Structures are given as structure tokens and as C-alpha cells.
Amino acid sequence: MTSTDTPPDLGAEDLAARVEAFLAEHDPSTTEPSEFLRERFAAGLAWVHYPAGLGGLGAANGLQTAVDAAFAEAGAPENRPRLNVIGLGMAAPTILRFGTESQHRRWLPSLWTGEDIWCQLFSEPGAGSDLAGLATSAVRDGDEWVVNGQKVWTSMAHHARWGILVARTDPSAPKHRGLSYFVVDMQAPGVEVRGLRQITGEAEFNEVFLTDVRIPDDQRLGEVGQGWAVAQYTLMNERVAIGGGTLPRESGAVGPLAARWREHPEAHTPGLHDRMLRLWVQTEAARLTAERLGQQQAAGQPGPEGSGVKITYARLNQECSSLELELRGEDGLRYPDYTERRPEVEDYGRRDAAWRYLRFRANSIEGGTSEILRNVVAERVLGLPAEARADKDVPWKDLPR
Amino acid sequence: MSAAAPTPSTPETGDLLYSDVEEDLRASVRALVEKQAPWDVVLARTDTEEPVDTDLWKRLTQEIGVAGLAVPEERGGAGASWREVAVVAEELGRAVAPVPFLGTVVATALLLGTGEDELLAAVAAGERTAAVAVGATRGPGRPVPVTVERQGGGDLLQGTVTAVIDAVTADVLLVPVSGTEIAVVEAGVDGGGDGVTRTTAESLDMTRRLTDVTFDGAPARIVAGADVEHALRIGAAVLASEQLGLAERCLADTVAYLRERHQFGRALASYQALKHRLADLWVAITQARATARYAARCAADGSPDLPVAAAVAAAHGSEVALLAAEDSLQLHGGIGFTWEHPAHLFLKRARAEALLLGSADHHRAVLAELVDLPA
């Protein structure tokens, strides 16, 4: 049997004991939530695999799930994990990996507690999949950088206090080599966030206009010109690590579909039944695959299956919600509300089926399109050669756009 | 994202990885099979009168002990489990090895539930080869039709079973004669025992030939308490691992070929249309591995979720193996359509396996009842 890789000094029992001691000292029902979270960070029980002093204890990654479960069971306050997915999942590991000590201390505590929400300023109107082609410029001026450009599809920007930004610092270098990576204060002068309405009617993401925004050089992550490597690291973390433990059967989009199937026998036909069963089997296969990946990660054999899991979930979400609408017959023609507004960040399972059908179209676009992920699998997992390309060694300013 | 309270409930998943012991077992089986039965040897055998590689089978059973893995030590086996059996199945699937492993798995699962310990031990040791005389397409979850009866309720059998797998070299046949009873029939070594006629059929899968068996007054020993359905379910769970091995082999062969083959001045593997196809296949195979491992672990632990696990693994595994074999042939172009290339061995095996022990459609229909998704 493959066992969980733990540093010799800190095992699951030690952590459980620390959590218990912490809870004894900080009763979640009487401690003010933000105070509780700050104390939890200080005790190293925020993300236990982070270093001591930065919310962790240098423990094994796989041990976090049990710690989170123990806190949840005790009714501990949450750190706004849905609202701060980008902060927790992408910004934090990047800051930890490339930030200086003072940057760590400056950003990580309020990020983890959820006091500060983060957003990701990567995509631009002219650069999505081909992120390295981006045009937003950063020009050095003494101890500062002056940034101009436009970002787009920026989720959470309207909630965010900080943004991670990739900008071009050397337009005469080839595209991958002229980029640098910054943390931008979303309240700084020249940052303008405009809601961007999406197909659900809501405005979940934004356009962000950057006009002569001044960023102090001490808000740069990594070296000047190293922005691509830093951004790659951020994107690698985009597929949030799947923890150990058993994922519920029928979780995800198949859940409401199966429930509807059971509640509405009058809608059953042989053709729909076959589709229902196929999706159920595929969802169960995807669930077990994700669990197996979690087991591999916990055992310290990080597998490349992550890209595959994302491709599959995107497709299953789309197909399940589509079939669900078909089962609804006439009601499948109705829509709850197209009024433009800022959506609540909430559990998708509670939203209307038609809304989910529309929202899930984005699953194969956001966080790397399914086509790009297939390229990743083909090249990084199967070792197939990259396609011939003409843009690698040419100065960015000379490329056709 | 989670839905309302999930129905049905979620059994514990258990360990889906391979243990070191399993990896060692895999390595031994692979080394032996690669040496003794590379694909060209397998192909050459299909043109002979001896479709089963009895010598390879002898070495697999006697040197590695593959037939006794799931049998407890005190009953003459190795005291491992269906997990290890499944790993062997992966390797034999990868090689389309012409040995009666799958039939032995089903027979062993059946015998384990009876008191036939002498026979069980002999099968586990590879001294005897048993086959369950049930039509190859019968799967778990549906009653197995009884087509052989006891003459006058006695010990002589009358009737026919068509399309039995791994019966070509079996010297003992286990024949369902009622819902809970089987008849143990001495089948002799070459063709037939008393009152038993075996006809080997020309079979789509040349590496696993079908046998039609007729009993005409064949003497038998009747054994009660036999659970044929459970045996078929174990068979389906293990078959999913065989399909996994086959699918992986097809993908690996295709990747290797497309990297090497150049057209239009570049490696075929650099064309995105082909890369995406292979990426999709790889994704499907990672899922087939997860479902097959889960089925094997449920079989090993006697989990009450085995019926669901086996149905999911079989429904998914059949489709993935077939896709892998069909894509492999297509992406090899003309060479893949020739007799002298291995692609057809995998295609025929995969196509046949998608019918063995219940088709994907069969397993989905069974699942509909198990997880409360009625027609």
C-alpha cells in the first residue's frame, strides 16, 4: 500500500491535536469571525503545508483536508473561499514561490483570512489562450512602473483589493521574454473596473482599464522579464488541488439531473433514459478519476491527470444541464431572470437549470479552454511534438496582430 | 458544487492506486509474456490448430501462480485478492495473450462459493483448467438461462451451451443446471469426456475462441450453493482491467507510430487533429483505470457496492477499449489494415470484449435498477 508522505516531525495525529487545542482556546461560537481566522492563521492551521509563520507548519499537502474538515465540523467561520478562489488558489502559491519575505508578510495573512479578495488580470481582448501575446505595457519610472492597457473577463475585480497582473516591460524582446509580473492595488488611481454582462444576463466578470496606473517596484513578483515563468506557475495552480477523501456520488451537475429524473417519470423515454445512464456512468468514472488523482497527490506522485479532469467536468456539466432542460419540456423554455446584476457567488446546485446550462458553457473556456488543455495533455503527458509556430523568436512588436 | 442530498449514498472509495506488490506482480507477468508471446507469435498461433498457448499458461500458473491469487492459502491458493488478479488481467490484455485466464477467473469465483476445495486447489495450482459453461455474452444482474438439464433429475446431463469462452483447453466444465446448482463435468483433455462434445468455433477474436458444448448423457457431479451471477460479476469486474490494459497498449502503439511516421514534411504526431484525438483517448483511459481499480477493490473487499462498481467499470471499459482499438487502426492508416500488423488483434479482442459478460448497454440497464434511475 502506498502511504501518505508526511514530514517525519508532523503527522495527521499531531495536526488533529493542534486543531483540538486551538478550538479549545478559541470557541468558534463566541470568537469574532475575523479574529478567529487571524488566530487560526497565526497558529499555522490555515494552510498547513505553508511554512511556519505564514499560516502553515510545513506539513504535507495531503493533510490539509482533514484539518479543514475538523474546523468545519466545529462550526468555524469560513474565509470566503468562493469569493476568493483566485486569491487562495492562484495568487497565494505564486506569492509564496516568487515573493520576498516582506511581500509574504504583507499579502498572505489578509489573503487567507478573506479580508482581501484578489483577482487575476491576465486575459486581454487580444490575448487569451495566447496569453504571452498580451499588450498591456509597464514602463519604468524611478521606483515605480507606469501601466497602461486593458484587461478583460476579470472575475471578482469588483470585489478585489489586489490583482495579479502580467504586463509587457520589453516590447522588443520575443513575446515570452518581455513580460513581468506585478501585484496591483485595485484602489490605485487609474484602475477602472466596468462590469461585463455575460450570457446569463448577469455581470460576473469585468473589463479593467489601466490608465497611467503607478505600481511601486516592490510590488513586482519575480525578476523583470521573468513574468512568463511566474504566470505559468500561477496557471499551473489554477486547477485547484483535489484533496483526499471520498467525493459524494452524484455530486456535480448529474445530481439535479438524476433528482429530476426520479421526480418526473412522465418525462421518461428510452432515448432520454440511455442518455441519463450514460451521463451517470461518465460522472461516476470522472468522480473516481478525481479521487484517484487525489490519492496520487496525497501519496506524493503528482499525476498529470488534472487537465483531463477539467476537460471532463466541463463536458459533463454542459451535457447534464442540457439534458436536464430537455427533461423539463415546456419549462425548459423558460428562464428565471435576465436582468443585469452582479450575481451572488453561491452554490451552483441551487441555481435554476436554465441558468446552469448557460453558465456551464464557460467551463470549457475559463481557466484554459478545453482545446488548450488537450494540447497540454498531448504535449506534456503524451510527449507529442508541438505544432510548428512562427511567433517564438520574433520581437513581440513585429508580430502580426 | 454540490447538489441536494445525493441519492444513492456514497460508499467509501478505498485505495485506487497500485501497491508495490502489485507492481512487482505486473513486472513478472509482463516480462514472461513479452518473452514468450510477443504479438507476432500470438498472431502466428491464430493460424494453427492450437489457438491456446498452453505452454505460456503453464508458466503463468506454475511459475507466477496467476490462477491462485484470489484463493485463500488454506484452500490452496496464494491468498492475495481480486486486486492482484486485475493487475494480471491488465498485462494479459495488453498482450492479447491467448491463455484461459478470464474463464479461470469466473470458474474460480464460482468454486470459491462452493465446497469443491479439491477442484479449486487444482485450478489454483494450474493443474486443472475449469470453464463455466455459460454463453459468453451473459452478464451479471439478469438470470442466466439454464439450457442443460439433468436427465430424469439424475446425474446425467442433456443439452447445449453455445459460445463458451476459454473452454478449448478446459478439462472440467462447470454447468449451471438450476438457479443454485452446477454440474461438475469431466471434459477430458482432447475434445470430450463421456457424453461431451465440444466444437471450437471460428471466432471474431482469434485469440479467445468460442466453444459450443453439447451434453448427451454426460455424467456429472451436482454441487449446490453455486452463485453463477456473482461469478459473472467478478468476471466483469476483472474484464474491465483487461480492457484497460488493451486500451493502454493501443494508445502507446499509436503514439509511437505517429511520432515516427512523417507526412507533409513533419511528424504526424505534430498535427493537432491527431493530438486532440489521442488526448481524449488518454483522458478516457485515466477514467477506465479509476473505474477498473474501484471494481477490483470492491471485489477484493467484498464491498456491497460491487454490483455498481462492476457495472460502471464494464460499461465504461468496453467503450474505451473499443475506441482505443478502432482509433489505433485508423491512425495507422493502410498498414493497420494488414494482417501482418498487430492492430487487428487488439481490434478483434476489443470488439469481442465489448460483448463478453454483458454489453455496455446490459450493464447500464442493470445499473438503472441499482441506482434508482428507472426507465
Ligand SMILES: Cc1cc2nc3c(=O)[nH]c(=O)nc-3n(C[C@H](O)[C@H](O)[C@H](O)COP(=O)(O)OP(=O)(O)OC[C@H]3O[C@@H](n4cnc5c(N)ncnc54)[C@H](O)[C@@H]3O)c2cc1C
Ligand atoms: C467566466 C469566465 C471567467 C474568466 N475569468 C478570468 C479571470 O478572472 N482572469 C483572466 O485573466 N481571464 C479570465 N477569463 C478568460 C479566459 O481565461 C479566456 O477566455 C480563455 O483563456 C480563452 O481566451 P479567449 O477568450 O481569448 O479565446 P481565444 O484564445 O481567442 O480562443 C478562441 C477559440 O480558439 C481556440 N483556440 C485558441 N488557441 C488554440 C490553439 N492553439 N489550438 C486549438 N484551439 C485554439 C480556443 O479553445 C477557443 O475555442 C475568464 C473567462 C470566462 C469565460
